[in-house]
Amino acid sequence: GGGLLHKRALVLEPARIISGLLDNVRVRTGTVEISLQDRLVNAEVFDIIVLATAMETNRQLGWVGLEGRLGQVESVADATPVQAEAMASGHYALALEDQRLWGATFEKIEDGVPAATSAAARATNADALRQLSPWWQRSATSLPVQSRAAIRATTADRLPLVGAVPDYSAALETFSGMRKGRPVDADAPVLPGIFMVNGFGARGFTWGPWAGRVLAAMCLGGPSPAEVA
Ligand SMILES: Cc1cc2nc3c(=O)[nH]c(=O)nc-3n(C[C@H](O)[C@H](O)[C@H](O)COP(=O)(O)OP(=O)(O)OC[C@H]3O[C@@H](n4cnc5c(N)ncnc54)[C@H](O)[C@@H]3O)c2cc1C
Incomplete structure (x- = not known):
């Protein structure tokens, strides 16, 4: 149905970009x-x-x-290595070398309730992935899928x-x-x-x-x- 191609878009790896941004910054955690x-x-x-x-x-x-909004993403490792690729239409699916990641859900969560993964969110993400690309869905979900959930602070x-x-x-x-x-x-x-x-x-x-x-x-x-x- 057409779409918008972002030729210079990037797939970011948070752990790597954050440690790069913190170069020359003294960090104390806790x-x-x-x-x-x-x-x-x-x-x-x-x-x-x-x-x-x-x-x-x-x-x-x-x-x-x-206000908290709970988000869950799914990922697999050890898939067939491919060039970086991203598809999005509300939900998104990302491929980077042998990693695949898709999601994300956006659910209201009461303040103080800790983030937890759920089978319902995984099913929502699977449906969204099927709509984005049935081929991608079959290839990604043939491997063990990991879920991760976190809370977005929202105004x-x-x-x-x-x-x-x-x-x-x-x-x-x-x-x-x-x-x-x-x-x-x-x-x-x-x-x-x-x-x-x-x-x-x-x-x-x-x-x-x-x-x-x-x-x-x-x-x-x-x-x-x-x-x-
Ligand atoms: C599933 C999911 C997918 C997302 N996808 C995208 C995306 O594709 N693109 C995008 O732009 N954004 C995305 N986001 C949103 C993005 O992750 C958040 O907007 C971003 O993390 C907010 O950054 P922050 O530093 O404000 O808050 P956080 O990342 O929540 O960091 C707050 C930090 O404060 C620390 N902290 C709190 N209290 C204390 C204390 N008393 N002492 C010390 N430390 C404390 C916490 O431990 C935490 O490390 C996504 C979020 C989720 C959950």
């Missing part, structure tokens, strides 16, 4: 305790803190209201949250006149040195690098690489 008012991370003071903690941000900023309007974190109670006070029809005559009060990048939903790899550049410009006071930010 659970982090923060105090936003005092800019403390595990009891150490920082000039700037960027919250990039997905759904956990609901605990750090009670008003932020992120109500599907746009990401990038920038300074508002001081919620001060903002309510500053803008209280709006209820009575008064014009907004002040900038939103923010928590000094506290920033966030979040709510990427299903598009974190697409938007992440751009959002990172916008955020770096905000943190360092440089010109923004976005026309509207």
